[in-house]
Amino acid sequence: ETGVTQTPRHLVMGMTNKKSLKCEQHLGHNAMYWYKQSAKKPLELMFVYSLEERVENNSVPSRFSPECPNSSHLFLHLHTLQPEDSALYLCASSQDMIRKGWDGYTFGSGTRLTVV
Amino acid sequence: KNEVEQSPQNLTAQEGEFITINCSYSVGISALHWLQQHPGGGIVSLFMLSSGKKKHGRLIATINIQEKHSSLHITASHPRDSAVYICAVYSNSGYALNFGKGTSLLVTP
Numbered sequence: 001e002t003g004v005t006q007t008p009r010h011l012v013m014g015m016t017n018k019k020s021l022k023c024e025q026h027l028g029h030n031a032m033y034w035y036k037q038s039a040k041k042p043l044e045l046m047f048v049y050s051l052e053e054r055v056e057n058n059s060v061p062s063r064f065s066p067e068c069p070n071s072s073h074l075f076l077h078l079h080t081l082q083p084e085d086s087a088l089y090l091c092a093s094s095q096d097m098i099r100k101g102w103d104g105y106t107f108g109s110g111t112r113l114t115v116v
Numbered sequence: 117k118n119e120v121e122q123s124p125q126n127l128t129a130q131e132g133e134f135i136t137i138n139c140s141y142s143v144g145i146s147a148l149h150w151l152q153q154h155p156g157g158g159i160v161s162l163f164m165l166s167s168g169k170k171k172h173g174r175l176i177a178t179i180n181i182q183e184k185h186s187s188l189h190i191t192a193s194h195p196r197d198s199a200v201y202i203c204a205v206y207s208n209s210g211y212a213l214n215f216g217k218g219t220s221l222l223v224t225p
Contacts, residue, residue: 002158033212042118043202043215056212088157105213110157 003027006108021111023074023091030096032074037088081115119143122216129223135190137219139203150188151202193223
């Protein structure tokens with residue numbers, strides 16, 4: 001267990017469903033991230049939150065909607081997804097956005113999402 | 117074109133072999149990381165480098181800032197080393213990591 005917990009670990013959803021991914025950390029980190037990992041592609045940064053405020057949205061389609069109610073929790077709400085959205089969705093947290101070292105940068109184990 | 121390129125994409129080795137994975141990047145960076153991802157999905161950090169060379173057990177990482185190139189070496193490889201190895205960089209202008217596609221390593225007994 002890394003200190004960043006993601007649920008569920010696996011999710012299968014239809015294209016008309018609405019579901020949410022959850023990420024939780026109690027490391028005292030102030031920044032949280034959503035990454036998408038598709039087969040044969042590098043990890044893609046989707047969203048960045050710092051102190052519960054969204055600071056980056058990397059041209060992600062609106063069918064992905066993040067929410068950060070507090071510094072310990074991050075959600076990714078999903079609706080009307082496409083089969084090409086099937087991927088591993090990884091949450092990460094770091095001490096803050098300014099420090100550029102791995103120290104404190106922690107990944108969760110991910111949610112394996114399959115859209116059918 | 118991705119800012120971080122890794123080679124090879126896939127690598128199979130026999131137990132005991134010396135392994136090298138390469139990473140090239142095209143931006144100015146403040147730090148480079150070598151990461152390991154096991155089939156369960158979780159990612160852990162192996163090294164953070166900004167210059168020179170680091171060694172941890174059977175793993176050695178080197179970086180050449182002028183050539184924008186880093187290598188990860190595994191000596192006396194073992195089946196438990198089988199994983200995906202990912203190179204990631206902090207660019208001087210960004211605050212999130214840029215990742216390579218990863219190198220999938222399989223070490224057979």
